[in-house]
Amino acid sequence: MTPTRRSHRLTATVVLVVTALLLPLSACGVTRGGEGEANRRLSMYIPNSPGGGYDLTGRAAARVLEDADLSGRFEVTNVIGAGGTVAMQRLLNEKGVDDLVMSMGLGVVGATYTNDSRARVSQATPIARLIEDQEALIVPKDSPFKTVQDLVDAWKADPKSVTIGGGSSPGGPDHLFPMQLAKTVGIDPKQVKYIVYDGGGPLTSALLGKKIDVGTSGPSEFEGQLKDGSLRVLAVSGEERLDTVDAPTLTESGIDMTFVNWRGILAPPGISDESRERLVKMFTEMHQTKGWKDAVKRNGWIDSFATGEEFTTFLLEQDKRVETTLKELGLA
Amino acid sequence: MDSLNLLLDGFAQALTIQNLFYAVLGVFLGTAVGVLPGIGPAMTLALLLPITYSVGPDSALIMFAGIYYGGMYGGSTTSILLNTPGESSSVVTAIEGNKMAKKGRAAQALATAAIGSFVAGTIGTLLLVLFAPSVAGQVVKLGNPSNFALILLALFAVTAVLGTSRLRGFIALFLGLAIGLVGGQTGQARLTFGNPLLADGIDIVVVAVAIFAIGEALWVAAHLRRRPLDIIPVGQPWMSREDWGRSWKPWLRGTAFGFPFGALPAGGAEIPTFLSYVTERKLSKHPEEFGKGAIEGVAGPEAANNASAAGTLVPLLAIGLPTTATAAIMLLAIQSYGIETGPQLFDTEPDLVWALLASLFIGNTLLLLLNLPLAPLWAKLLQIPRPYLYAGILFFASLGAYSVSFQPFDLAILLVIGLLGLAMRRFGLPVLPLIIGVILGPKLEEQLTTSLQISSGDVSTLWSEPVAVIVYAFIALALTAIVVSGLRKPKPEAPLNEKEEVSA
Numbered sequence: 102m103t104p105t106r107r108s109h110r111l112t113a114t115v116v117l118v119v120t121a122l123l124l125p126l127s128a129c130g131v132t133r134g135g136e137g138e139a140n141r142r143l144s145m146y147i148p149n150s151p152g153g154g155y156d157l158t159g160r161a162a163a164r165v166l167e168d169a170d171l172s173g174r175f176e177v178t179n180v181i182g183a184g185g186t187v188a189m190q191r192l193l194n195e196k197g198v199d200d201l202v203m204s205m206g207l208g209v210v211g212a213t214y215t216n217d218s219r220a221r222v223s224q225a226t227p228i229a230r231l232i233e234d235q236e237a238l239i240v241p242k243d244s245p246f247k248t249v250q251d252l253v254d255a256w257k258a259d260p261k262s263v264t265i266g267g268g269s270s271p272g273g274p275d276h277l278f279p280m281q282l283a284k285t286v287g288i289d290p291k292q293v294k295y296i297v298y299d300g301g302g303p304l305t306s307a308l309l310g311k312k313i314d315v316g317t318s319g320p321s322e323f324e325g326q327l328k329d330g331s332l333r334v335l336a337v338s339g340e341e342r343l344d345t346v347d348a349p350t351l352t353e354s355g356i357d358m359t360f361v362n363w364r365g366i367l368a369p370p371g372i373s374d375e376s377r378e379r380l381v382k383m384f385t386e387m388h389q390t391k392g393w394k395d396a397v398k399r400n401g402w403i404d405s406f407a408t409g410e411e412f413t414t415f416l417l418e419q420d421k422r423v424e425t426t427l428k429e430l431g432l433a
Numbered sequence: 434m435d436s437l438n439l440l441l442d443g444f445a446q447a448l449t450i451q452n453l454f455y456a457v458l459g460v461f462l463g464t465a466v467g468v469l470p471g472i473g474p475a476m477t478l479a480l481l482l483p484i485t486y487s488v489g490p491d492s493a494l495i496m497f498a499g500i501y502y503g504g505m506y507g508g509s510t511t512s513i514l515l516n517t518p519g520e521s522s523s524v525v526t527a528i529e530g531n532k533m534a535k536k537g538r539a540a541q542a543l544a545t546a547a548i549g550s551f552v553a554g555t556i557g558t559l560l561l562v563l564f565a566p567s568v569a570g571q572v573v574k575l576g577n578p579s580n581f582a583l584i585l586l587a588l589f590a591v592t593a594v595l596g597t598s599r600l601r602g603f604i605a606l607f608l609g610l611a612i613g614l615v616g617g618q619t620g621q622a623r624l625t626f627g628n629p630l631l632a633d634g635i636d637i638v639v640v641a642v643a644i645f646a647i648g649e650a651l652w653v654a655a656h657l658r659r660r661p662l663d664i665i666p667v668g669q670p671w672m673s674r675e676d677w678g679r680s681w682k683p684w685l686r687g688t689a690f691g692f693p694f695g696a697l698p699a700g701g702a703e704i705p706t707f708l709s710y711v712t713e714r715k716l717s718k719h720p721e722e723f724g725k726g727a728i729e730g731v732a733g734p735e736a737a738n739n740a741s742a743a744g745t746l747v748p749l750l751a752i753g754l755p756t757t758a759t760a761a762i763m764l765l766a767i768q769s770y771g772i773e774t775g776p777q778l779f780d781t782e783p784d785l786v787w788a789l790l791a792s793l794f795i796g797n798t799l800l801l802l803l804n805l806p807l808a809p810l811w812a813k814l815l816q817i818p819r820p821y822l823y824a825g826i827l828f829f830a831s832l833g834a835y836s837v838s839f840q841p842f843d844l845a846i847l848l849v850i851g852l853l854g855l856a857m858r859r860f861g862l863p864v865l866p867l868i869i870g871v872i873l874g875p876k877l878e879e880q881l882t883t884s885l886q887i888s889s890g891d892v893s894t895l896w897s898e899p900v901a902v903i904v905y906a907f908i909a910l911a912l913t914a915i916v917v918s919g920l921r922k923p924k925p926e927a928p929l930n931e932k933e934e935v936s937a
Contacts, residue, residue, distance in 0.1 A: 150838070151479030152762045165482065181838035184631035190629065216629055217622065248630055296886050302755035302764075306698040309752070310573035312887060324768060325775025399769055403884035 146192060146203040148185030155185070155402060158231060158364045159204030162384070165392040184212030184270060190220040196367040198320050199376035202228060206364035210423045214433035218429060223420050225229055226372055229384040230365035230412045231251025232402035235339035236278040237320040237346065241311050242331050249336045249354040252315065260292035266313040268304045268322070269296050269433055272423070274362035275317045278338060280426050282351075285358040290430050308332055319362065320346045321401040342410045345401065363419075365412065381408045436562055443787030447795055452495050455488070456792050459496035460799045463503020468511050470519045470642050470833025474504035475758035482754050484767060490770040491785055495792040497763050498746075502554060502793065504759075505702075505739045506800050509546040513731070515537060515826050517646040517833070521637045522702035522738040524868050525710045527645055529723065529730030536726050539812035544672045545680045545806035546735040547730055552681075552712055553688040553736035554797040557743025558691055562790055565751045565779075572696055572748050577887065578895050580699040581880035582904035584873055589908050590711040591869050598861070605862045608853075608872020612640060616875075630842045635850075639834045640871050645846045646830040648854020655855070657820070658841045671809075680732040683713050687736030694737075695744020698756050699880065702741040703872050709733035742794070750778060750786060822900045 147159045150160065156179065165173035175270055180188035185205060189212075192203045203225075210222050238249065246252045256263045260283070267275025276297070280290040294312060298304040301322035308316045308333060316323075316332075320343065326332040334348035338360040342350055351358050368380055388406045397404050407415060428433035446452070466477045478497055485493050507522035513530035526546065530902075534544040591606065615624045615633030618705055627633035672680070687709040694700035712728040714720060723730060748754040755761035755772030772782055779786055815822070834847040857864060882896075888894035896902050 151476050152482065152758075152765060156479065157482075160483070179839055181633070182631040182840065186629045186632070187840075216632055217627075218629060261889055294886070294889070296883055300761060302761050303698060305754050306573045306748075306756075307576075309754070310576060312576045321768075325773050325778070328773050329775045329777050331752075333776075399771075 114267060130146075141200060141236065142176065143172055143174075144176045144178065144201045146188045146201070147177060147179045148181075148188035148203065148205055148209055150179055150181050154234075155204045155206060155209075155364060158206075158402075161396040161400070162204065162231065162366070162387060162393070164394060165390055166383065166387050167339040168392055169387065169390045171386050171390075182214045182216070184210035184272065186212045186216040186218045186220060189222065189225075190218060191215055192367065192369050193220050193224055196425070197371040198369045199372045199380075201369055202380065203367050204364065205367055206274075207277070207362050207419065207423070208269060208273040210420055211427065214424060214427045215270070215272035221420065222367065223368040223417055224370050226370055226377055227413045227416050228366040228368050228380050228408065229388075230363055230405055230407040230415060231384075231398060232389075233361040233363040233405040234274075234318055234321070234402060235337045235343060235364060236274060236318045236360055237323075237337050237348065239308060239318065239320070239323060239327075239337040240314065240333050240335060241308055242333060244314065244333070246315070246335060249349075249351065249356065252335060253356070256283070256288060260288050261294055263315060264294050264296060264313045265306050265315045266296040266298050266304055266316045268298050268300045271295075271430075272427060274319075277423060278360050278362075279315075279317050279424055280430060281360060281422075282358060283355070284426070284429070285356060290426065303389060305332075339403070341373070361405070363414075384408070435721060438728075439783060439787045440562055440791060442784070443587040443789075443791035444794075446491065446784060446788040447495060447792040452492055452788070452792065453795070456499050457799060458824020459499020460503040460506075460796050460803060462496075463500035463505075463512075464507035464800070464803065465503075466500070467504035467509075467519050467523075468708050469836070470511065470517055470830065471638055471836035472833070473520055473638075473759075474501050475762055477504075478762040478766070482762065482769070483577075485766050485769045490767070490772060491788050492787065493766060494763070494789050498789060498793055499564040499757055499796040499799075501742055501763070502514060502739065502796050503800060504553075505742050506547065506804055507551050508738075509550070509735050510543065510804075510811060511829070513542045513546065514811055515529065515646065515829065516649050517826060517830055518641045519637075519833070520702075520738075521872060522706055522741070523642065523735075524641050524645075524703070524872075525706040525734040525865070526731055527641075527869040528710070528865055529727050532726030533647075533728065533731065534726075534812070534815060538726060538728075539815060540809045541672050541676050541728060541776060542726075542731050543808035543811055544805060545676065545732045546673075547801055547808065549684040549687065549732045549736040550678065550739040550804075551797055551801040552684045553691060553740040554743060554800075555694075555794065556685075556688050557692050557740040558790065558797065561743050561746055561750075561793075565747045572698060573752075573754070575699075575900060576898055577699075577880045577884040578638060578903070579898045579900040580697070581884055581895065582901035583697075583699075584704065584877045586882060586904050586908060587707050588869070588873050588877065589911070590708060591866055597734075601860075601862045602866050605857065605864065606866035606870045608862075609867035610874040611870075612850075612867075613871045613878075614873030616827045628842075630840060633869075634875065635846055636837045636843070637868075637872055638837050639843050639847055640832055640850055641868055642830045643850035644854040644857070646826050647847060647851025648858060648864070650827050651851060651855040652858045653819065653823055676728055679719075679728050682716075683709070683729045683733035684736040686712060686716075687733040688740040690733075691737035691740030692744040695741030696756070697744075698748070698754070699755060699876070700741065700744070702738045703740055705737040706734035707869055709737040709872075733816070746793075750789075753778065767892075769836075 145159055145163055147156045149155050160177060163177055166172040167175060180191055189209055195201055213220050226381060240246050265279045269275040276295060279293055281293060283290045283293045286296060304316050307313050320334055323332055334346050336354050337343055337346055337348055338351055340359050378387050424433055466472045477500055507524045508520035512518045512523045512527035513534050516531040518524045518527050530542045615631055690705035690709045694705040710730055713733040714723045716728050719727060729893060745757050745760050748756055749760045755764045764774060830897050831844055834843045837843055884894050
């Protein structure tokens with residue numbers, strides 16, 4: 102055998118091995134066989150990268166649906182870009198396609214405005230709201246702020262004196278929460294000093310190093326630091342207290358406001374009523390499975406399932422609220 | 434001594450058949466994703482996260498750590514052989530490594546990369562074992578002004594690799610900085626031309642693959658019929674005595690750069706590889722070989738990127754603070770088991786932590802055993818006839834660019850920047866300054882804007898931290914030294930002004 106031939110074989114082997122190793126990574130899109138609705142292959146867009154919030158929620162839902170035989174195999178695709186705007190636009194382009202869904206949430210609503218996109222979540226077909234996360238006001242251990250009131254007093258006296266950091270870019274939940282809070286307590290949102298950090302890690306680091314005064318983020322990312330006492334939570338943003346966090350809600354602290362970061366499922370516009378009903382039914386059945394309850398618990402999410410009129414109204418209300426907030430800031 | 438006993442217990446746990454299996458699986462997978470540009474360890478771990486449902490925490494973490502270390506090894510293989518960096522941390526390796534491969538020294542380049550990674554990984558893990566509990570609390574004290582100063586230092590060091598023509602070097606550097614400007618990180622869309630696909634900027638892997646691999650493939654294609662093909666010599670399969678002599682110091686210095694940067698919140702693996710490369714170039718007894726395939730230029734950066742992977746685990750394990758995307762996903766995995774991360778992790782889960790640390794040593798050894806015998810085999814890949822080889826490189830590069838974010842648009846970007854790479858070769862512009870500009874430009878800007886945002890625009894914040902002051906003093910000293918030596922033997926093109934431009 103000539104050396105060249107041998108090299109060809111070697112290359113072929115190398116390519117084969119690499120492909121074989123990578124196949125499980127892209128593992129999806131294999132039909133289980135058989136005919137009928139339950140075996141129809143479905144697609145799901147995820148508007149951010151693997152490991153992100155929409156990815157965790159979307160993939161957990163797809164997995165539960167497959168495992169409980171409620172759907173055929175899911176082909177999950179991460180459509181990354183511009184905070185979810187790219188995925189949103191692609192979903193809207195797939196008009197009438199009835200075997201496609203997309204996981205999304207509050208951050209995507211904001212991103213469509215801050216990225217100057219024409220895509221609006223209100224144009225898609227709402228299927229279901231799945232879960233929600235509360236936001237928390239987090240401070241370092243020896244911060245002078247002991248209660249929300251301390252923070253609000255200092256903030257009102259001089260808005261620029263309080264530096265707030267969050268893990269999402271403008272339009273995302275960590276940004277919208279302090280802006281709406283400021284407005285509620287009577288501070289011009291434009292005066293709020295908000296620093297963008299690239300996710301929970303850098304934000305934790307800034308809080309521990311006391312580079313910022315307050316962090317706004319979901320409390321689950323700070324579990325370890327909250328447990329050992331290096332960080333404290335002044336208040337959580339939801340209607341009820343969290344089991345995992347020893348802190349009052351904003352309402353209990355005398356501020357009339359609730360704010361939740363939610364995630365849900367949308368389908369393309371222009372699908373038939375039967376198709377919409379079929380998808381709603383599928384996710385409703387998924388919501389009742391033990392697998393989904395386990396996933397919600399494991400990830401520390403709060404179940405906030407809603408479909409139909411309730412979710413549609415909620416989605417439109419959120420869209421409006423985000424638009425108003427961002428317009429006031431000159432970001433939309 | 435206490436640490437060592439605990440570590441021995443960890444070995445006992447990590448060496449069970451099951452955990453060993455996951456360690457082997459992890460290093461194999463890691464090597465594979467490291468080889469493929471675009472798919473990095475972070476994305477692999479994210480896609481494998483569901484595995485945490487079905488295997489125990491020790492097995493999962495051991496596999497994840499194997500993927501992380503394996504990715505650092507694998508990234509160097511394609512850099513050296515195909516001039517296609519698999520990860521941004523192995524970009525620098527391509528510079529000297531691919532030149533070595535073309536001289537028939539691919540096996541040596543791969544070997545020094547593998548052994549250097551092993552040495553750095555082992556020393557790094559040892560440092561991790563000894564210091565993780567005590568130093569981790571310190572890293573958060575470094576704020577944005579210090580990070581800004583450190584990145585500025587790296588950018589300043591780049592002037593040393595600008596090549597023979599400073600003018601061409603600066604053109605390349607500013608081209609890179611311009612590409613780095615694309616995107617909306619500052620809250621305003623910049624150079625996106627209304628295209629949301631550009632809103633997140635252009636991924637560094639796409640730029641590196643385009644400039645190195647596509648640019649080179651087009652260049653070779655353009656000359657294929659004009660020049661007879663020079664056959665790549667086969668060369669010796671193993672490292673010679675001289676190679677060892679020239680490698681060991683760069684390995685150690687690379688480790689010294691990589692470990693601390695890995696542990697810093699804004700450090701990462703890229704900056705220490707640049708600093709290591711520049712240092713080796715300055716210290717080398719064979720400076721004339723740099724740019725033509727100097728083994729030091731492979732040994733140092735490869736050690737640096739592996740040591741930084743170990744450094745990353747310091748804040749992760751000690752205070753539950755992820756400093757890289759890969760570490761963030763490992764943290765997610767730990768938390769999905771209901772394990773509380775943070776300073777108490779060493780006390781509440783000692784078995785898990787020490788088994789993980791022990792498995793890092795095991796993984797490193799496995800990677801060396803896997804990579805060293807493969808080096809001469811990989812090297813034979815280069816004997817494929819040139820047209821087929823470059824066709825393969827083009828395929829590989831496109832696959833990698835596509836898998837960064839699964840957007841066909843990235844392929845268009847790949848081609849455009851690939852044409853830029855061809856033009857740069859045509860006009861003799863060095864490519865390294867461009868890549869460094871793309872990587873460091875956005876980082877520098879981010880640190881500067883965050884510093885100034887926090888200080889409400891007060892510029893004095895930039896020298897408000899001791900580390901920053903020390904770094905600036907160092908830059909000033911180096912500048913003075915350059916000016917003084919420049920005055921002694923004056924050159925026609927006063928380099929003084931250009932230096933100031935960079936540090937301003």
